[in-house]
Amino acid sequence: MSTRIGFRWLRAGHCRHPECIVQRGGRCRVVDYPSLVGLLHHPTRGPMLFDTGHHERFLEATQPFPERLYRWVTPVGLDDAPLRQQLADHGIGAHDIGHVFVSHLHADHIAGLRDFPKARLHAMRAEWDDMKRRGRIGALRHGFLRALMPADMEPRLQFAEDSARIDLHGALGDGPGMQAGFDLLGDGSMLGIPLPGHTAGQMGLAFETLGGRRVLLVADACWSLQALDLDQPPTWLATGIFADRRAYRDTFHQLQALRQSDRDLLMLPSHCGPSWEAIRHESL
Template sequence: MTIAGGSLCAIEFPAMVGVIDHPQRGLFLFDTGYDPAFLEATRPFPERLYRWTTPVSIGDRERWQVWLHSHGIDEAAIAGTIISHFHGDHVAGVQHLAHLPVHCARAGLAKLRAPGRFARVRNGLLAALVPPEVDAHARFFEDAPVLTLPTAFGPFSEGRDILGDCSLLAIELPGHCAGHWGLAFETHEGRPVLLAADAVWSGRSIAENRPPPRLTTALLGDTRRYRATLGMLGAAASANKDLTILPSHCAISAKAFCGKDVAG
C-alpha cells in the first residue's frame, strides 16, 4: 500500500518525530507521533476502523514522560509543535502540548473539525486526539510571510516563515491529504533538510520514482497532486546532493541522517 509493486508482507512502519533545537527559541517538535491516547480514541466505532486497517503497537515506551526521558528531551524547553497534517499517527501526542503554539495548516485543522465521524475516519482523522485548546493556539502556515527558498531546496521555490526569523520554512506538499505541509531548514552545521512528512513514505520511492498504488493515494487524497509532489522531491534530490529529505515513516532515511538507529 505504500509503494507500487511492493511486497504483500507486513513491514514495520514507524511514526517518527522531528526534534528541532532552535538556538534562541527552544525545542520544536515536528509532529508528535503515536501516543497511548490513540488507543482510547479508536476504541469506539467507527473510529475503531482506523485501528483495524492500520494496526499499531503502542507500549509503555510511548508514554509521554517515558518518551521524553528516553530521548533526552526537557519538556520545559519545548516551545511549540509544527504539525505537518492531522492524521492520527502524526498528532496523537499533541494533547500534551496543546497549551503551546501549534503551527499547522488552516485547511488541515478545518478538515479535522468538519462534521461526519465516518468521513473523518475514512480520511485518517481522529478529532478526539486534538483538544479544542489547539484551535486557540493555532498559528497557520497560510498566514506566515512568504519567502523565496534557498537554491538548495529547488525546484521548491516558496516557503512560509513560521517563526519570523527565516529559520523554519513551511512548504506546502500537496496530494497526501488536505493541508499537508513539510518543513525546510538548515542544521547548525549548514546542512539543508526537508522534513517531507507523508509526501512520500520512503527514500526508495524518491530514488526510484515509485509512488504508492493509485488506490492508496485516491483513498487519502489526490493522486495527481501526490505524484506531482513526488516528482518535485525526486528533482530536488537529484539537483541538490547535500539536501536530506526525511519522510516521517522511513527509518532508513532517518538512520542515514542521524548516523544511528532511531525510534518512533
C-alpha cells in the first residue's frame, strides 16, 4: 500500500439493541450502536466514502408493511447531522464524492447512498447477486431494502472480483479468506477484503493512512472490538438474518487471530462505539 489515504471516522445515526443479544455474555441493557462512515481522501482521486450510514430515507422505506418490521427490529436514531452536512463541514460537496466503497447492502450501511449520484460504487459481486436473487420478503428478511438503492445502482457498480488480486503475504494473518485483497482502484491504495458470513459478499477495506497507520475497516464482521477480545460473538437471535453462520464464525475467528497477532493494525468495526470515541476527533 504505497499511496497513503486521509481518514476520518464519522457517525451517521445509530441503532439500538439489547447488548445481551448483540454479544454473547453481554449485559441486559439497551445500547446505542453507531452507524459509522469512513471519510477517505485519496491524493489524486479526492474524497471517497466507506459506506454511507443511516439516513431519514430509512423511515420512508420502512413505512409500508412488511418493511415496517425492519424498524421495529432495529430501532434507529437519527440525532447526528446528516452525512451530507457533516461532509459540507469538511468543505466537501456530495458531488465531490467520486467513489463509495460499499461494505454490504444492509440498510444501515447504504441508507445515504442516493445522496451521492456521481460516485462509482465498489462492492462485491457476491453481495449484489445474493441480494438480487431474493424476492421482496426474502430481501427484507436478510436486511435489504431496495428502496434505498439508487435506481442506476447496477451500472454504477464496480465489482471487487473484477479487480486484480494482490497477495497479502500473510499481512492480514493466515486465515484462508484473507490471503489476498482486491486492488479496488488499481494503484494498490485501497484493498477490498472479503469478510463473508454476515452477508454473502461483505467486504472490508484495508489501507494506510497519511499518518502511517495501517487500517482495516471490518464492517459488521464483528460488532465491537470488545466482542472480539472477550470472544463474545452475537447470539443465535442476532445471527438469524446472517447469510451463513459458519462463514461468519470463521471470519470472526480470523479477525480475532489477526487482532492478537498484529496490535499495530487499527481494526475498526462499523458499529463499535468505544473505538469510534477513541478517534472521532482525529484525522489519521
